[in-house]
Structure formats: structure tokens, C-alpha cells
Amino acid sequence: MTAVLPxxxxxxxxxxxxxxxxxxxxxxxxxxxxxxxxxxxxLSGSPLPDPNGEWRGRAEFxxxxxxxxxxxxxxxxxxxxxxxxxxxxxxxxCPSGTELQNDQAEFADQTQAAVGSLYLPPSLANYRASSxxxxxxxxxxxxxxxxxYPRAVQAIVxxxxxxxxxxxxxxxxxxxTGYCHRITGRVAMDLMRSYS
Ligand SMILES: [Zn+2]
Numbered sequence: 001m002t003a004v005l006p007x008x009x010x011x012x013x014x015x016x017x018x019x020x021x022x023x024x025x026x027x028x029x030x031x032x033x034x035x036x037x038x039x040x041x042x043l044s045g046s047p048l049p050d051p052n053g054e055w056r057g058r059a060e061f062x063x064x065x066x067x068x069x070x071x072x073x074x075x076x077x078x079x080x081x082x083x084x085x086x087x088x089x090x091x092x093x094c095p096s097g098t099e100l101q102n103d104q105a106e107f108a109d110q111t112q113a114a115v116g117s118l119y120l121p122p123s124l125a126n127y128r129a130s131s132x133x134x135x136x137x138x139x140x141x142x143x144x145x146x147x148x149y150p151r152a153v154q155a156i157v158x159x160x161x162x163x164x165x166x167x168x169x170x171x172x173x174x175x176x177t178g179y180c181h182r183i184t185g186r187v188a189m190d191l192m193r194s195y196s
Contacts, residue, residue, distance in 0.1 A: 010161065011093030012037040012055035013181070017156035018087025018146060019059035019080055024192045025145050026076040029064040032189050033171050036182035037160055048165070049179070056099040057180070059084075059188075060172040074114035078138035079145070081107045086142055087153055111135055152195040159183045159191060 020035050037057035039049025049055075061080075067073050081103050085095045111131045118130070146153060160181045169177040 006092060007051040008053060008055045008093075009037065009039060009049075009051040010157070011088045011091060011095075012039075012057055012099075013157040013160045014091040014093065014153065015084040015088040015095070015099070016057040016059050016160065017153045018083040018085075018090075018142075020156050020188055021087070021149055021152050021192065022083035022142055022145055023059060023061050023076075023080045024152075024189065025149065025196070026079050026141075027061060027063070027073070028076075030061045031064070032185040032192075033060040033062050034182060034185055035059045035156060035160060035188050036168070036170055036172075036180040038178060038180035054097050056097065058170070058172045058175065060170075060185075069113075069117045071114060071117040074110060074117050075134065075138060077110040078107060078114060078134065079142040081110060082139055083142040083146060086139070087146055090146060107135075107138075111138075149192075149196060152192050155191040155195050156183070156188060159187060 016035050016037055020032055023030060024032060035057070037055055039051070039053050039055045084103055085100060088095045111134055114134055115131050160183055163181045163183055165179055165181055167177065167179050168182050170180065170182065
């Protein structure tokens with residue numbers, strides 16, 4: 001066996017595994033639809049992208065129940081979003097690039113949605129203070145879940161990197177067709193079950 005040094009492709013796999021594991025363990029009544037990572041231009045690169053180029057991906061969920069501004073779901077969104085960056089960091093990566101920017105913008109929007117969906121007594125209804133508290137709590141709890149299920153994270157990483165890099169039409173809205181490593185929601189959830 002040769003030791004493989006982690007590259008951007010590995011870190012992207014950890015990033016998406018972080019999203020997948022957090023969503024699986026914190027969303028009530030949700031299913032993973034798919035998890036994928038793609039190198040080069042969004043889903044249109046050559047079949048053999050540079051392992052150290054820019055990689056991005058998606059862990060896509062579907063919900064069995066209407067979301068209806070549920071504050072717990074809004075908070076679970078925050079945890080799920082921040083977990084990508086954290087899982088990547090835990091693996092020794094240094095998150096950067098388009099996906100990180102998107103995640104951070106999404107995290108800020110989700111924080112506003114969570115604050116807006118909470119009933120805050122007048123003494124606590126200071127927006128800046130309450131959003132900072134929620135952000136800290138989401139980060140803290142996301143780390144705890146990642147620490148609790150390291151084998152689930154690793155299993156998703158191994159499955160993603162072991163999947164062929166081929167052309168797919170992905171299910172996630174807005175991505176279309178292109179080359180990626182992809183595992184189905186069924187495979188991802190079976191792995192979670194066996195490692196949880
Ligand atoms: Zn992400």
C-alpha cells in the first residue's frame with residue numbers, strides 16, 4: 001500500500017461528508033438524496049481533473065414534512081451548513097474557494113431565518129447578540145456531532161473517493177449534468193446506519 005497525501009479532492013470529500021453526516025443526524029424526517037464532488041469548472045470539467053485544483057460538491061437532502069419556518073429546522077440548517085467547513089478543517093484542510101463563500105453566505109441567511117423564527121422575550125431581542133449566540137451554538141454542536149460519528153464521516157469519504165469519476169445527471173437543483181464522484185442517498189444512508 002502506498003500512502004496517499006491528502007489533496008483538495010480528499011478535503012472536498014470530507015467537506016461534503018460533514019454536510020451529509022450533520023444533516024443525517026440532526027434533521028428530523030429528512031433523507032439524503034445524493035452526495036457528490038466535482039473538480040474543475042462546476043460539473044463540466046474533464047474526466048481527469050487536477051486533484052489539487054478547486055473541488056466543490058453538494059450533499060442534497062429532501063424533507064418528508066413541510067418546513068414551515070420551524071425554528072429547530074432553521075437551527076439544523078445552520079449546523080448542517082457549518083459542518084462542511086469544519087469536517088474539512090478536521091481532516092487537515094484549509095477551506096477556501098467558491099463553496100466556502102457560498103456556505104458562509106448561506107449560514108448568515110440561515111442565522112437570520114433562525115433568529116426570525118424564534119420567540120425572543122424583549123430582554124433578549126437584541127439581534128446582534130442573539131444571532132452571535134446561535135452561531136456559536138451551531139458551530140459547537142456541529143463539532144460535537146462530527147466528533148461523535150468519525151467513522152460515519154470516513155465511510156462517506158471512502159465511498160465518494162471510491163466511486164468512479166463519471167458523467168452524471170445530478171438531482172441537486174441547478175447543477176445539471178457533468179463529471180463527478182457521486183453516491184446515491186440510499187448508499188449514504190446505509191453507511192450512516194451501519195456506523196451510527
Ligand atoms: Zn459546503
